[in-house]
Amino acid sequence: MKVGFVGLGNMGFPMALNLMKAGFEVYGKNRSQGKEQAFAAKGGRTGLSLAELAARMDVVLTCLPLPADVERVYAGAEGLIANAHDGLVLIDCSTASPELSRKLFAQASEAGIDFLDAPVSGGTTGAEAGTLSVMVGGREEAFQRVHGVLEAFGKSISYVGEAGSGSAVKLINQLMVGIHTLAVGEAYALARQAGLDSNKLFGILNNSFAQSKIMERHYTQFIAKDSFEPGFALKLLAKDMNLAAEMGAASQVRLNAGKRAQALINQAVLEGYGDADMSGMYKYQAAEDRKRREAGERKHFAVFLPMLDPEKSVAYRAEHLQFLADNRAAGRLHANGRFVDGAGGLVIYRGSSLEEVEDLVKQDPYVKLGARGYEIHEWEIVLSDN
Secondary structure (H helix, E strand, C coil): CEEEEECCCCCHHHHHHHHHHCCCEEEEECCCHHHHHHHHHCCCECCCCHHHHHHHCCEEEECCCCHHHHHHHHCCCCCCCCCCCCCCEEEECCCCCHHHHHHHHHHHHHCCCEEEECCEECHHHHHHHCCEEEEEECCHHHHHHCHHHHCCCEEEEEEEECCCHHHHHHHHHHHHHHHHHHHHHHHHHHHHHCCCCHHHHHHHHCCCCCCCHHHHHHHHHHHCCCCCCCCCEHHHHHHHHHHHHHHHHHHCCCCHHHHHHHHHHHHHHHHHHCCCEHHHHHHHHHHHHHHHHHHCCCEEEEEEEEECCHHHHHHCHHHHHHHHHHHHHCCCEEEEEECCCCCEEEEEEEECCHHHHHHHHCCCHHHHCCCECCEEEEECCCCCCC
């Protein structure tokens, strides 16, 4: 059987190698030629375009970092669907939204071929060992036809339902991975400040109800070694958390812990941790704690920005928004928004004193250039239980 594999990244490369070890004739394709050359050096075949893969292979798999990459590879005149031959099965192992998976399934069905959303979990170690979990959505008949292909890199292979179901299961998985990642970072940062032996702590937690695969991965492979070269980059976890939040909103399910985890992970990416492994949330946590200790107690201040000049507000809006973005990235901005009646806006800052925040507000282009006035109040936040 001829198998095409598009996306020879940290996950895709070992998955493609395991397909070769299982006896399949595998043609690899990647955006960077270096990965294709490395694959060829291992005995893989290369050199075919997307259209040629679609026309010549029995099965084509994709494992790509972003939903936009997935859509680019499948859709369009040069994509896999438009150039597919009868009987081709397309399998997307990327983490994408259920909506995108259903869209590609519909396009493939219209072209008379099968599309399966089959995202994987287990990290690079699972990809190398061929022990990934694979969750598959689409036609069950198509799933049964390619089960042997999935077995080359998967140990736990589950058909979970119609198109989009595999992607939905993966996003639920990633939602929990994100929350667990935050828990691990906070726990070991707390242990460090408490003067505890982290190795002893790990031994205890790993035999208690706090045990999880995420803790075992993050601690033994990264935190204990104080090395955060990415197996799975934090910016990719941020992307997955954003997709999970979209899924929650579309399903009308409140993801309270998930939304908090999403916000913190996105903030860590903004502050330069995106290329670190996702376990790098521990480093982010430790750095933020250190900043707060050095800065002293931080309070919240509500800043009302009443409208003074609507024309100037329009003219300087971009500069104002950039000012807010810079302060959000620096950890000084808690929340912001405009009043829909045109009366102005509200910004919640964090700071050690009213004087510190007022100095900051005076630097806002809206205030500095006369578009808005300002009024500041220290604010004690009380959150609702709902």
